Each structure stands twice: as structure tokens, then as C-alpha cells.
Amino acid sequence: MNLFADIRDAVADSIEALGRDGGLPAGLDPGNVTVEPPRDSAHGDMATNAAMVLARPAGMKPRDIAEKLAQRLAGDARIASAEVAGPGFLNLRLAPEVWAGVVRTVLERGADYGRSDMGRGQRVNVEFVSANPTGPLHVGHTRGAVFGDALASLMRFTGHEVTREYYINDGGAQVDVLARSVYERYREAHGRVPEIAEGLYPGDYLVAVGQALKDKVGDAFLDRDEEVWLDEVRAFATEAMMETIRADLASLGVRMDVFFSEKSLYGTGAIEAAIEALREKGLIYEGGLEPPRGKTPEDWEPREQTLFKSTEFGDDVDRPVKKSDGSWTYFAPDIAYHYNKIERGFDVLVDVLGADHGGYVKRMKAAVAALSNGRVPLDIKLTQLVKLYRDGVPFKMSKRAGNFVTLRDVVERVGADVTRFVMLTRKNDAPLDFDFARVLEQSRDNPVFYVQYAHARICSVLRKAEAAGFDLTAAADSGPGLEDEAEFALARKLAEWPRLVEIAARSHEPHRVAFYLYDLASAFHSLWNRGNEKPELRFLHEGDAAATAAKIALPQAVAVVISAGLAILGVTPATEMR
Numbered sequence: 001m002n003l004f005a006d007i008r009d010a011v012a013d014s015i016e017a018l019g020r021d022g023g024l025p026a027g028l029d030p031g032n033v034t035v036e037p038p039r040d041s042a043h044g045d046m047a048t049n050a051a052m053v054l055a056r057p058a059g060m061k062p063r064d065i066a067e068k069l070a071q072r073l074a075g076d077a078r079i080a081s082a083e084v085a086g087p088g089f090l091n092l093r094l095a096p097e098v099w100a101g102v103v104r105t106v107l108e109r110g111a112d113y114g115r116s117d118m119g120r121g122q123r124v125n126v127e128f129v130s131a132n133p134t135g136p137l138h139v140g141h142t143r144g145a146v147f148g149d150a151l152a153s154l155m156r157f158t159g160h161e162v163t164r165e166y167y168i169n170d171g172g173a174q175v176d177v178l179a180r181s182v183y184e185r186y187r188e189a190h191g192r193v194p195e196i197a198e199g200l201y202p203g204d205y206l207v208a209v210g211q212a213l214k215d216k217v218g219d220a221f222l223d224r225d226e227e228v229w230l231d232e233v234r235a236f237a238t239e240a241m242m243e244t245i246r247a248d249l250a251s252l253g254v255r256m257d258v259f260f261s262e263k264s265l266y267g268t269g270a271i272e273a274a275i276e277a278l279r280e281k282g283l284i285y286e287g288g289l290e291p292p293r294g295k296t297p298e299d300w301e302p303r304e305q306t307l308f309k310s311t312e313f314g315d316d317v318d319r320p321v322k323k324s325d326g327s328w329t330y331f332a333p334d335i336a337y338h339y340n341k342i343e344r345g346f347d348v349l350v351d352v353l354g355a356d357h358g359g360y361v362k363r364m365k366a367a368v369a370a371l372s373n374g375r376v377p378l379d380i381k382l383t384q385l386v387k388l389y390r391d392g393v394p395f396k397m398s399k400r401a402g403n404f405v406t407l408r409d410v411v412e413r414v415g416a417d418v419t420r421f422v423m424l425t426r427k428n429d430a431p432l433d434f435d436f437a438r439v440l441e442q443s444r445d446n447p448v449f450y451v452q453y454a455h456a457r458i459c460s461v462l463r464k465a466e467a468a469g470f471d472l473t474a475a476a477d478s479g480p481g482l483e484d485e486a487e488f489a490l491a492r493k494l495a496e497w498p499r500l501v502e503i504a505a506r507s508h509e510p511h512r513v514a515f516y517l518y519d520l521a522s523a524f525h526s527l528w529n530r531g532n533e534k535p536e537l538r539f540l541h542e543g544d545a546a547a548t549a550a551k552i553a554l555p556q557a558v559a560v561v562i563s564a565g566l567a568i569l570g571v572t573p574a575t576e577m578r
Contacts, residue, residue: 001102001105001109001113001498002116002498002499002502003098003102003495003498003499004035004036004046004495004496004498004499005035005498005499006078007035007046007048007078007079007092007094008033008034008035008048010073010076010078010079011030011033011035011048011050011069011073012030012033014069014072014073015028015030015033015050015054015069016030017072018068018069018072023068023072024054024058024060024065024068025057025058025059028054028057028058029057030050030054032049032053033048033049033050033053033054034048034049035047035048035092036048036499037492037496038091041489041492043085043091044081044083044091044092044093045092045093045094045492046091046092046094047089047090047091047092048069048089048090048092049089050065050066050069050090051063051064051065051066051069051084051088051089051090052087052088052089055088061088062087062088063084063087063088065088066084066088066089066090067084069082069090070082070083070084070090073090073092077095078094078095078098079092079093079094079095080093080094080095080096081093096482096488099482099488099491099492099495100480100481100482100491102491102494102495102557103480103482103491103494103553103554103557104480104553106494106557106560106561107553107556107557107560110560111560111563111564111567113497113498113560113561113564114157114497114498114500114501114561114564115157115158115159115501116157116158116159116498116501116502116505117158117159118158118159118502118505118506119155119158119159119160119161119505120159120160122159122160122161122347122348123160123161123163123345123346123347123348124152124155124160124161124162124163124346124347124348124349124350125162125163125165125341125344125346125348125349125350126148126151126152126155126162126163126164126165126350126352127148127165127166127167127349127350127351127352128144128145128147128148128149128151128164128165128166128351128352129141129144129145129148129166129245129249129254129352130166130167130168130169130353131169131245132169132172132174132175133168133169133170133175133178133238133241133242133245134174134175134177134178134201134241135201135203135205135206135241135244135404136205136241136244136245136248136406136407136408137245137248137249137406137407137408138404138405138406138407139386139388139404139405139406139407139409139410139434140354140385140386141407142252142386142407142410142419142423143383143384143386143423143428143432144352144353144354144383145249145252145254145407146252146254146419146420146423146424146570147352147381147383147423147424147428147510147511148164148254148350148352149164149252149253149254149570150420150424150510150513150568150569150570151350151352151381151508151510152164153510153567153568153569153570154501154504154505154510154513154568155505157501157505157568158501158502158505160348160505163257163258163346164254164255164256164257164258165256165257165258165259165260166256166258166259166260167260167262167337168238168242168259168260168261168262168263169262170238170261170262170263171261171262171263171265171266171333172262172330175234175237175238176230176234177199177200177201178201178234178237178238178241179230179233179234179237180200180226180230181196181200181201181202181206181237182206182209182210182213182233182236182237182240183210183221183226183229183233184196184200184210185206185207185209185210185211185213186210186213186214186221186222186233187210187222188207188210189207189210189211189213189214190214190219190222203404205244206237209236209237209240209241212236212240213233213236213237216236217232221233242259247408248406248407248408249407251407251408251411251412251416252407252411252416252419252420253416253420253570254570260337260340262333262337265333265336265337265340266333270336270339270340271328271332271333271335271336273336273339274332274335274336274339274340274371275306275321275322275332275335275336277339277371278308278335278367278370278371281370282309283308283309283312283370284306284307284308284309284321285306285307285309286304286305286306286307287304287305287307287318288302288303288304288305289302289305289307289317289318289320290317303323303324304324305320305322305323305324306320306321306322307319307320307321308320308321308331308335308363308366308367308370310362310363310366310367310370311366312366312370313365313366313367313369313370314362314365314366314369315362315363315365315366316362319331319363319366321335331363331367334360334364334367335367335371338364338367338368338371338378339371342368342371342372342376346376347376348376348377348379349368349376349377349378349379350378350379350380350381350508351364351378351379351380351381352381352383352428353380353381353382353383354382354383354385355382355383355384355385355429357380357382358382360380361380361382364378364380365378365380379508381428381429381508382428382429383428383429384428384429384430384431384432385431385432386423386431386432386433386434387431387432387433387434388405388434389433389434389435389436390436392435392437410434413436414436414439414440416570417448417452417571417572418439418440418448420569420570420571421447421448421451421514421566421569421571422434422439422447422448424510424511424513424514424569425447425448425511425514425515426511427509427511428509428511442577444522444525447514447517447518449577450518450521450522450525451517451518451520451521451562451566452573452574452577453521453525453574453577454520454521454524454525454558454562455521455559455562455563455566455573455574455575456574456575456576456577457524457525457528457555458524458555458556458558458559458562459559459574459575459576460576461539461540461552461555462552462555462556462559464540465539465540465548465552468540468542470540470545470548470549470552472552472556480550480551480553480554480557481547481550481551482554483537484527484530484534484537486523486526486527486530486537487527487537487554489523489526489527490520490523490524490526490527490554490558491554493519493520493523494520494557494558494561496516497516497520497561497564497565500512500513500516501513510568510569513565513568513569514569516565517562517565517566517569520558520561520562520565521562524555524558527554537551538551539551539552539554539555540552559573
């Protein structure tokens with residue numbers, strides 16, 4: 001049940017009926033008509049822009065259209081009133097029994113309330129984290145991990161077939177640096193003094209890897225030339241780091257469906273095939289690029305390169321895929337990787353990347369558009385930095401310096417549930433402050449606590465009801481008795497859940513779920529406080545089963561939706577607060 005979609009259908013039906021009756025021109029397209037919550041709840045329960053969007057094609061004043069629609073909608077038993085406001089907005093108030101019906105529907109459908117089939121038949125690939133396998137995940141990766149995982153859950157909730165994927169960047173020079181760094185720790189395991197030269201990874205996390213390498217090969221690589229050990233140490237170190245990364249993700253509750261190796265693209269013809277596919281479309285050519293901004297003709301040396309015509313698909317400049325020396329650019333394997341995704345039959349691609357990849361967006365979208373003939377959309381979500389505070393002081397991270405804060409550090413200090421929720425309390429493209437003290441405080445200002453407290457309060461009420469011998473199924477059977485504005489406000493918020501889910505999934509914005517849960521919790525706490533003033537609004541009425549059944553249905557429904565929303569975010573609902 002999506003009440004907003006149902007009322008929108010009623011508005012569309014009214015437009016069609018008025019077209020048949022001559023009240024409006026026939027054949028008006030209601031495609032852009034919306035029904036949504038009004039900005040000010042005092043204006044009604046729902047508002048529609050129908051009159052405004054139909055005015056031009058109908059050749060009529062918006063207010064005249066709104067008045068005709070109001071008269072037609074007045075005949076719908078669900079609509080208590082339809083009022084025209086301003087130049088032609090139409091505000092709707094629904095009958096009280098409609099809101100009671102929402103509560104009953106939530107209890108009947110349980111965790112499936114709000115599920116949608118909008119994504120049925122669509123295969124979606126969500127690629128996220130994809131950190132270089134050169135060390136443990138740090139707090140910056142945490143945000144992308146939570147965002148990608150929550151987005152994947154959200155899209156599954158709306159009927160999409162989703163694959164969670166991690167792209168292992170093991171084909172570049174950074175894994176050679178990792179191998180050399182591990183080799184020094186291998187020497188250290190043999191009692192030698194490690195020579196951590198400039199550019200190597202100095203972190204202590206590699207000490208155990210060096211020891212493990214010694215345990216495996218003994219002194220076979222000791223005092224040997226790099227060409228003897230580089231390939232094997234590179235593979236060993238990369239796998240060791242990937243084991244650490246998998247464990248880091250598991251501590252956060254993230255499990256990937258696919259780990260795709262960049263290295264698998266090299267020497268297999270995969271890159272060549274992707275570039276040839278573009279060449280066959282006339283999109284690859286040999287040429288030179290204009291000087292980069294800031295370069296003068298005197299210090300710019302044009303070179304012949306193999307270029308992709310990315311400007312034909314909205315990019316600022318054409319992009320090189322092969323250097324003048326015949327080696328591939330970093331862009332070439334990325335093209336091949338996305339070509340592989342297209343060939344695997346995905347209908348939608350989502351890449352979750354750090355904010356430092358902003359320059360990558362246009363070129364990659366151009367490549368996917370070209371390779372799929374515009375069939376497969378690519379949405380690149382950039383996650384801004386996490387500003388971490390320790391003891392009120394900003395804490396800077398540096399993987400190369402070895403003093404970075406890991407994902408595991410954060411999870412062990414505050415828990416996976418708190419970490420995940422906090423990472424979704426801001427839109428992905430907005431910076432996020434993570435204060436270890438604030439995320440654990442028990443106050444309304446802490447959204448994690450506020451939502452969990454609402455669920456725990458309801459669980460406490462339900463436990464007391466069961467202890468008193470009350471049959472909780474009676475609430476669903478008898479239906480809620482709504483009488484106070486605080487109760488109606490809570491029921492209206494429950495009605496928004498299916499609509500919110502579809503909007504969040506369509507826009508690839510799981511933070512909307514976290515925002516909604518905070519608003520729902522706020523509405524619930526308001527009703528709880530109202531019960532302190534008006535005893536008849538309390539959920540439990542000792543000795544009065546009928547009154548209890550009427551009042552306890554609403555918090556039961558709230559618990560259902562909070563639990564479903566937290567499940568999308570990957571957070572376990574609290575049943576009691578400690």
C-alpha cells in the first residue's frame with residue numbers, strides 16, 4: 001500500500017473523467033502530476049500540483065482547473081476535503097478512517113510494508129569501497145562502505161536484483177610498492193633492520209605480513225635481487241591485505257558478492273577488446289591534446305597518443321587511453337572493467353567513490369554511454385571526507401605515515417550499528433563530522449540514540465503488555481483508535497514510508513531513510529510525551545483490553561517500520577537501552 005500513489009491515481013482518474021465530461025480538454029497527460037506531503041502540515045494531509053502543470057496544455061487558469069478537480073475529488077470517500085489555495089494548489093485532507101487503515105496495513109504486512117516492485121527485472125551493480133589493497137581500510141573508506149551497502153539493501157527492498165562488488169586495484173604500481181614494503185618487514189622478521197625508504201608504506205600493520213612471508217618461504221628471498229621475489233611477494237602481500245579488508249568489512253556487516261581483480265584485465269585481451277569496441281564506433285583516434293590549464297606553450301610538449309572521443313558524450317576534453325610509449329593509461333583498464341559489467345548484463349551501474357575522484361565522473365560516464373549505446377546508465381556517487389575528532393581535536397590520517405585511524409578502530413570504539421547510522425546522517429556529497437563522544441551520548445541531538453530509543457520504548461511497552469496477559473494480535477484485529485492530533489501525525493508519517501522508499505531508491509540516496517527514521521522517532525516521542533499529559537492516550541490500560549487494543553496498535557506499527565528502515569541501513573534495532 002502506497003497511500004500517496006493511491007491518491008495520485010485518484011487525481012489522475014479525476015482528470016481523465018473531467019476530460020470525458022467536458023470539464024477539461026480530453027487527453028491531458030497526468031505524467032508530471034504529483035501528490036506529496038505539504039510543506040506546512042496545517043495546509044492539509046497531501047497537496048497536488050495537478051492544476052499548475054496542466055494549465056498550459058489545457059489553456060486554462062490553474063485555479064479554474066483546481067476548483068474542478070476539488071469538486072470531483074469531493075466524491076471520493078477517502079477525501080474529507082479538497083481546498084484550492086493560492087494560484088491553483090490543491091490541498092487535500094483525508095478521512096480519519098484512512099489513517100487507521102494505514103496502521104492496520106502496516107501490522108498486516110509487517111516487514112514487507114513499504115516494499116516495492118519498481119525495480120523488478122532490473123539488474124544493478126553497486127561497486128563500492130574498492131580501496132587499494134595496500135593496507136587496512138581507514139575511516140574514510142568506512143563512509144563509502146556504509147553508503148554502498150545501504151544503497152544495495154535499499155534497491156533490493158524495491159525489487160532490484162543487486163550485486164555488491166569490490167574492484168581490487170591490484171594492477172598498478174602501488175602493489176609493487178606494497179611488495180617492497182612487505183619485503184622490508186620480511187627482512188625485519190629475520191632480524192635485519194628494515195629500510196623503509198621514502199615512498200614505501202611504513203605502517204606497523206605490515207609487520208605481521210612480513211612474519212607470515214618468512215613462515216611461508218623461510219630465507220629463500222633473503223638477500224636476493226628484486227626480480228627473484230617481486231612477483232611472489234606482490235601476490236602474497238595483496239592477498240594478505242585483501243584478507244584484512246574482508247575482515248574489516250565483515251566487522252561493519254558488509255559482505256561483497258564479487259571481488260573483481262584489475263590484474264585479471266591485463267594480458268587477457270580484455271582491455272584491447274574494450275578499446276576495439278570503441279574503435280569500431282569511430283570513437284578512438286590518434287592525436288594530441290591541448291596544453292593543460294596553467295601550462296604555457298614553452299613548457300608544453302605535445303605527444304601523439306591514442307584518444308577516446310569522450311567529448312561526444314559530455315566530457316570536457318577527449319581522454320587518452322594509451323600513452324605515446326605504447327602503455328595503457330589508468331583510464332584504459334577502467335573502461336575495460338565497466339565494459340565487463342555491461343557484458344555481464346547489468347541494467348544499471350552505480351560507482352561509489354571518494355570525493356577525490358570528481359574528475360573521473362564525466363569520462364567514465366562517457367565511456368559507459370558509448371560502450372552500451374546509451375542503454376546502461378552509470379551513476380557515480382562521490383562521498384565526501386569524514387572529519388574525525390578525538391578528544392575534541394581533529395585527527396589527521398595518513399596511510400603512508402602509518403598513523404591513520406582504521407575502520408576497525410571506529411567499530412571497536414562505538415560499535416557497527418552506531419558507525420553505520422552516523423555515516424548516513426549526512427548526504428553523501430556533504431562533509432561529515434564524526435565525534436566519538438557525541439555519537440554515544442543519549443540525547444535527542446544524537447539521531448542514533450533517538451531512533452533506537454523509540455524502538456526500545458515500544459519493545460518495553462509490548463513486553464509489559466504480554467506480561468499482563470494481553471494478546472498483541474488483538475490490536476491488529478480490532479484496529480487502532482485514533483483521536484488526538486499526535487496520533488494522526490504519527491499515522492501520517494507511517495503513510496510516507498512507501499513513498500520515501502521509492503524516492504530514496506530512485507535517487508540512490510539511502511540517507512533519506514535515516515532522515516525519515518529520525519522524523520518518525522520524533523513523532524513517536526511526541527505522542528509518548530502527550531500520553532504523560534493525557535492518560536487516555538497511553539498505550540496500556542490496565543483492566544481494559546479494548547482500550548489497550550485501540551492504543552497499542554499504533555506503536556506496534558511504528559516498531560515495524562523502524563525495524564524495516566534500520567534493516568535497510570544495516571543496523572540492528574535496540575530492544576532495550578543500556
